[in-house]
Amino acid sequence: MPQTRLHLRGPKQDLEQIYALLDQGLEEEGLPLAIMEISEDEDIWEVSVYADGDADGAEGKMRALLHSLGEIPAISREELPDIDWVSHSLEGLHAVRAGRFFVHGAHDRDEKRPGEIGVHIEAGQAFGTGHHGTTSGCLETIEQVMRRENPRNALDLGTGSAVLAIAMAKLSHIPVLATDIDPIATRVAAENVRLNQVAGRVETVTAPGFHHRIFSQRGPFDLIVANILARPLMGLAPQMARHLASGGSAILSGILDRQRNNVVAAYVNQGFRHVSTIHREGWVTIHLKR
Ligand SMILES: C[S@@+](CC[C@H](N)C(=O)[O-])C[C@H]1O[C@@H](n2cnc3c(N)ncnc32)[C@H](O)[C@@H]1O
Numbered sequence: 001m002p003q004t005r006l007h008l009r010g011p012k013q014d015l016e017q018i019y020a021l022l023d024q025g026l027e028e029e030g031l032p033l034a035i036m037e038i039s040e041d042e043d044i045w046e047v048s049v050y051a052d053g054d055a056d057g058a059e060g061k062m063r064a065l066l067h068s069l070g071e072i073p074a075i076s077r078e079e080l081p082d083i084d085w086v087s088h089s090l091e092g093l094h095a096v097r098a099g100r101f102f103v104h105g106a107h108d109r110d111e112k113r114p115g116e117i118g119v120h121i122e123a124g125q126a127f128g129t130g131h132h133g134t135t136s137g138c139l140e141t142i143e144q145v146m147r148r149e150n151p152r153n154a155l156d157l158g159t160g161s162a163v164l165a166i167a168m169a170k171l172s173h174i175p176v177l178a179t180d181i182d183p184i185a186t187r188v189a190a191e192n193v194r195l196n197q198v199a200g201r202v203e204t205v206t207a208p209g210f211h212h213r214i215f216s217q218r219g220p221f222d223l224i225v226a227n228i229l230a231r232p233l234m235g236l237a238p239q240m241a242r243h244l245a246s247g248g249s250a251i252l253s254g255i256l257d258r259q260r261n262n263v264v265a266a267y268v269n270q271g272f273r274h275v276s277t278i279h280r281e282g283w284v285t286i287h288l289k290r
Contacts, residue, residue, distance in 0.1 A: 003184070004055035005078040006268075007048040009015050009038065015045035018073070019211075022049060025065040031058055032183040032206040037235070050183045085191065097131070098136040099143035101167050103129065117170050118153060119163055120196055127160035127185070134227045134253040137278050137285030139249045142225060145287060149249060151222030155179070155215070157236075158228040158254075162189035162202065168223070169198040176201055177218045181208040210239040218265050220245040226252055227285075230259035234266040241270040244290050253285040260284045 006016065019035045026033065031049050038044040051058035059075055066072045095111055096103035102116040105123070112118045123129045142164065145151075156165035156178045165178035178193070180186045183206045191203040205214050208233070222245050227234060233252050244250055250272065255263050257279065264274050264286060272288040 003079075003287055004058070005048050005076065006051060006055065006059055006075050007046055008073045008075050008121070009044055009046045011043045012037070012045045015047050015074075016216070018069070019047050021065055021069070022047065022062060023211075026061065029058070029061065030187075034181045034206075036181065036208060037232075040231075049194040056061045096131055096136060098139035100171070101139045101143065102166055103135075103139070103163060103167075111140045117167065119166050119170065121161050121163050121166075121192055129161065129163070133280030133283040134255075134285065135163060137283065138225055138227050138251055138253050139167055141169065141276075141278060141285050141287050142223075145223060145249050145251065149287045151223070151248070153177075153218065153221055154223040154225065155219065155221040155243070156225060157202065157209075157226040159164065159189045160185050160227075161193075162192045162204065164225050165189070165202050165204075166193060166196045166198055168225070169201040170196070172259065174199060175203070175218070177214065177221070178202055178204045179205075179207045179214070181206070209236055210243060215243050222248045224248070224250045226250070227254045229254045230256065231264050233263055237266045237270045237272075240267070241272065241290060246290060248290055250288045250290070251285060252288065253283065255284050256284065257282055257284055260286065264288070 023033055031051060034048045036046055038046050049062060050057060063072055095102060095108045100117050102112045102120055103119045103121055121129050153174055154168045154176045159165050159178035159180045162178050165176045170174045178189050186204050186206040193199050193202045220243055224244050240250055267288050272290050275287040275289055280286050
């Protein structure tokens with residue numbers, strides 16, 4: 001079913017108020033919501049509501065809820081395509097080995113070697129087939145950290161295809177929370193979780209950053225993996241510290257070589273200590289402990 005993104009923009013203060021109002025008011029409808037920064041310099045933020053099918057109905061409900069604020073900000077629409085819009089087709093792409101993990105599509109599952117852990121991902125509408133340096137960097141670091149630390153639970157923030165969440169749940173039979181700001185990614189993640197038969201251990205939820213009560217319900221986490229981008233990762237540092245168990249590990253990626261020091265500094269400020277960095281194709285994956 002085609003999906004419509006209804007979105008409005010404004011300064012952070014207004015948008016946080018709008019987000020809180022819509023979050024509460026639309027809870028029963030089950031419409032996913034997201035808030036994100038568009039421009040730090042100009043103080044522009046954006047709230048999005050994702051409607052399946054009845055976009056007019058969803059917009060009507062938004063307007064009714066926003067009525068109490070007086071002037072209603074303009075609500076724009078974006079029709080989200082129903083097809084592979086992020087798509088990197090896996091057709092013809094080779095499988096990827098990272099540490100003990102073997103990330104593959106249906107056509108090369110037989111190439112899995114003894115002792116390897118298979119993660120079956122068909123390329124589609126969410127990022128994460130294992131080909132990107134950030135994903136493979138995370139997979140390698142996950143294997144090292146999990147072997148050494150035996151975490152009791154884990155969070156994969158910005159899960160995309162759920163490749164990292166599935167890898168963690170297969171390597172060690174622990175509960176994993178997999179979240180993404182993008183409801184389409186969350187849907188794909190849930191499909192991949194079922195395909196890999198780890199639905200009993202991996203829970204998928206749509207949430208921007210740590211804006212959802214599920215994090216307090218399932219946390220604190222012994223291991224948090226977040227392959228997003230340097231700027232949002234720096235912004236999330238205080239909440240990362242709050243949701244990571246004492247002595248726990250954070251694995252961060254989506255960071256360019258030149259951004260590494262700033263990201264490490266933001267986390268050291270929050271009481272983290274840097275353990276290791278690995279470099280892959282211009283990207284870094286950082287392991288930090290608290
Ligand atoms: C680079 S992909 C990583 C996918 C997968 N974890 C991997 O390692 O291959 C980043 C994902 O993070 C999501 N994302 C970006 N900003 C986010 C935020 N603030 N909160 C939650 N998810 C976010 C995107 O929608 C996207 O699916």
